[in-house]
Amino acid sequence: MTSSSTEVAIIGVGLHPFGRFDKSAMQMGAEAIQLALDDAGVQWKDIQFGFGGSHEISNPDAVTRLVGLTGITFTNVFNACATSASAIQQTADTIRLGKYDIGIAIGMDKHPRGAFTDEPATLGLPRWYGENGQFVTTKFFGMKANRYLHDHDISQATLAKVAAKNLRNGVLNPNAFRRQTLSEEEILNSPVLNYPLTKYMFCAPDEGAAAVIMCRADIAHKFTDTPVFVRASEIRTRRYGAYEVHATSAAVDEDCSPTVYAAKAAYEAAGIGPEDVDIAQLQDTDAGAEIIHMAETGLCADGEQEKLLADGATEIGGSLPINTDGGLIANGEPIGASGLRQVHELVRQLRGQAGERQVPTHPRVGIAQVYGAPGTASATILSL
Structure with missing residues (x-):
């Protein structure tokens, strides 16, 4: 694999809070864009191109009517939960190609309440089907977590530790949806949706928006004294044998996970290894996913998670x-904005601007990972 010598820097980030709001996804997207512009110290007219992602909106490019009809190139993307990670990759790669100097990645979404339980209605199924934990997505999450915990001797109590940690972190994040702590016991004793996952081990589809402005690294000093560099952004799909939602009859082989390949490709492109990572944002659609992705990104070996959490x-x-900002469990997941939220948090942490949730050891390298059904994963590496 070859890559351009052009380096890419993030000079501005913007995040509309995640939750439930009396406004459209497009309005939230416009607000996130303005926050990113303010953070970068640039104006909309300075942006030369954009990539935008959403699940609910078919044409995210229409956000330009709210921020300025300047005639820029704008491409809409959708890649399930990896949607905004795809926007990040495409924005960075377009700059690396030398076609433009400065661009923006945008994500926005507005999902209905209780989407995990209400979506069966769109399939002609009664509401109780989802309420009983029988929707295919949560079934898959439960089966995947159950197998992983069984194979690597990890307890259900460790899942509760993950959820409790992320909810505690969410309390420190003014942009989070869930800002209330729950004890590990409360999480374990909440209703089981799909064993071993209980109610409070899941994220909630919700609303929000995020934007990231990037430019050629050699001009970043014009805009900021604290550029954060996009060292790598890689996307991979699953291989035959991966354990996946929506059907596969192949034998299960955990090494086939697209996250494994995306992370390996990102480390190679960045010229580092997982041992160099100081902070991580991992897809925690449920608590089991965070545990699994710790190993799939190389941050630990399979089975080491229980001790790491306990310590x-x-x-x-x-x-x-x-997941210092609370991850998906505290923030929820507006699909189009989720990966950009991860990058927003990493940028804030690397700059030392994360407030009460600032990592005290001054992180210099971070990884963001997202995973979208039916088997698309992304890994993005940022550094100072």
């Missing part, structure tokens, strides 16, 4: 902070 390694003050 506090993944806490904000630990040796490997994970």
Whole structure:
């Protein structure tokens, strides 16, 4: 694999809070864009191109009517939960190609309440089908977590530790949806949706928007004294044998996970290894996903997660902070904005601007990972 010598820097980030709001996804997207512009110290007329992603909106490019009809190139993308990670990759790669100097990646979404339980109605199924934990997505999450915990001797209590940690982190994040702590016991004793996953081990589809402005690294000093560099952004799909939602009859082989390949490709492109990562944002659609993705991104070996969680390694003050803004469990997941939220948090942490949730060891390298059904994964590496 070859890559351009052009380096890419992030000079501005903007995040509309995640939750439930009396406004459209497009309005939230416009607000996130303006926050990113303010952060970068540029105006909309300075942006030369954009990539935008959404699940609910078929034409995210229409956000330009709210921020300025300047005639820029704008491409809409959708890649399930990897949607905004795809926007990030395409924005960075377009700059690396030398076609433009400065561009923006945008994500926005507005999902209905209780989408995990209400979506069966769109398939002609009664509401109780989802309420009983029988929707295919949550079934898959439960089966995947159950197999992984069984194979690597990890307890259900460790899942509760993940959820409790992320909810604690969410309390420190003014942009989070869920800002209330729950004890590990409360999480374990909440209704089981799909064993071993209980109600509070899941994220909630919700609303929000995020934007990231990038430019050629050699001009970043014109805009900021604290550029954050996009060292790599790689996307991979699954291989035959991956354990996947929506059907596969192949024998299960965990090494086939697209996250494994996306992470390996990102480390190679960045010229580093997982041992160099100081902070991580991992897809935690459920608590089991965070545990699985810790190993799939190379941050630990399979089965080491229980001890790492017990020792506090993944806490904000630990040796490997994970999901310092609360992750999906605290923020929820507006699909089009989720990966950009991860990058927003990494940028804030690397700059030392994360407030109460700032990692005290001054992180210099971060990884963001997202995974979208039916088997698309992304890994993005940022550094100072």
